[in-house]
Amino acid sequence: MLPRARGAALSAALAMVAVAGSAQAQSGLDFDFYRNNVEPIFIRSRGDFLPPDPGDPACVMCHTWQSSTPLMLESLEDGADGSIFWSEEQSRINFEAVSALVTPGDPQNSRLLLAPLSAAAGGTPLHTGGKVWDSQDDPEWQTLAQWVRTASASAAAEPAASVDYEFFRACVHPVLFQVTESGLTCTNCHVAEFAQADPEESWIAVNRLIEPGHPTRSRLLMHPLHPDAGGDYVHNGVRRWRTQNDAEWQMLAAWVNGERTGTDCRR
Numbered sequence: 001m002l003p004r005a006r007g008a009a010l011s012a013a014l015a016m017v018a019v020a021g022s023a024q025a026q027s028g029l030d031f032d033f034y035r036n037n038v039e040p041i042f043i044r045s046r047g048d049f050l051p052p053d054p055g056d057p058a059c060v061m062c063h064t065w066q067s068s069t070p071l072m073l074e075s076l077e078d079g080a081d082g083s084i085f086w087s088e089e090q091s092r093i094n095f096e097a098v099s100a101l102v103t104p105g106d107p108q109n110s111r112l113l114l115a116p117l118s119a120a121a122g123g124t125p126l127h128t129g130g131k132v133w134d135s136q137d138d139p140e141w142q143t144l145a146q147w148v149r150t151a152s153a154s155a156a157a158e159p160a161a162s163v164d165y166e167f168f169r170a171c172v173h174p175v176l177f178q179v180t181e182s183g184l185t186c187t188n189c190h191v192a193e194f195a196q197a198d199p200e201e202s203w204i205a206v207n208r209l210i211e212p213g214h215p216t217r218s219r220l221l222m223h224p225l226h227p228d229a230g231g232d233y234v235h236n237g238v239r240r241w242r243t244q245n246d247a248e249w250q251m252l253a254a255w256v257n258g259e260r261t262g263t264d265c266r267r
């Protein structure tokens with residue numbers, strides 16, 4: 001049996017990972033504006049943890065991907081000259097995670113803008129990392145608001161992808177029964193949960209493990225994916241895919257995106 005209580009932590013873990021560019025396509029949020037104006041806010045030093053004068057440390061001090069908070073950023077790289085930075089690729093991963101914490105077009109309703117904002121100014125009551133913005137007039141807050149506001153809200157409201165049962169039965173269900181290099185199949189461990197022999201029974205359970213239109217938020221795809229490729233940090237089972245470029249992973253992702261239908265399983 002799978003422990004159900006892990007759901008919240010898992011969704012948080014899933015929110016962080018992604019295929020470059022997909023948040024931009026879905027939400028209208030601008031990546032270049034994000035990289036040039038939003039990301040520096042996460043790195044900016046605001047003092048450190050230590051007495052005698054503890055300030056608020058930089059967001060990234062608490063919000064790397066090891067932290068299991070809703071905001072999981074990549075670990076920073078060290079340059080030869082002592083600088084710290086994120087590569088563009090890392091920024092794209094961060095962009096996905098951060099995008100999941102905002103409501104395009106609606107700064108006042110965006111978690112990213114509310115946690116560090118004082119409650120008196122419309123923020124949430126509590127944030128473990130403290131309140132760094134006293135007012136919505138704070139230039140940092142305004143920068144974030146500009147990023148969120150200019151995203152088209154209608155783009156975000158596009159209908160969810162429709163995930164095809166025929167393709168599941170013909171092409172996805174068999175994956176659960178294929179032996180991987182570890183010598184194990186998914187059904188070895190998950191026969192009672194979602195890898196039942198009967199495709200219809202399996203389909204019902206698998207629906208819980210995918211999020212239409214969002215391969216990288218779909219536990220079925222992310223749990224057995226290697227963590228270096230964005231997969232979940234822990235899976236007691238096997239790592240079936242080493243990268244998101246794996247042809248089988250790509251097939252599943254296209255299916256979750258509603259792009260694969262019918263019984264043609266060609267990769």
Ligand code: HEC
Pocket residue numbers: 041042056057058059060061062063069070071101111112113115116126127128129130132
């Ligand atoms: C001292 C550590 C620390 C610092 C610094 C910090 N945070 Fe956090 N933050 C946390 C922790 C822990 C959580 C999860 C628990 C909570 O919500 O307080 C969190 C939660 C959040 C959330 C999610 C809130 C939600 O809706 O669930 C956001 C967004 C966030 N922080 C943004 C920021 C930003 C932006 C900064 C920098 C301006 C920052 N944090 C600085 C520790 C920190």
Ligand code: HEC
Pocket residue numbers: 002003010176184185186187188189190209219220221223224234235236237238240
């Ligand atoms: C050796 C046994 C084993 C194998 C083989 C295995 N898993 Fe798992 N899997 C587990 C265990 C144990 C858990 C629960 C603990 C955890 O999350 O690691 C789990 C959890 C999961 C979850 C999370 C379920 C949930 O409700 O959140 C998914 C999805 C999953 N596995 C998919 C797969 C897929 C797909 C395969 C085949 C590619 C597979 N597993 C192969 C043991 C296995």
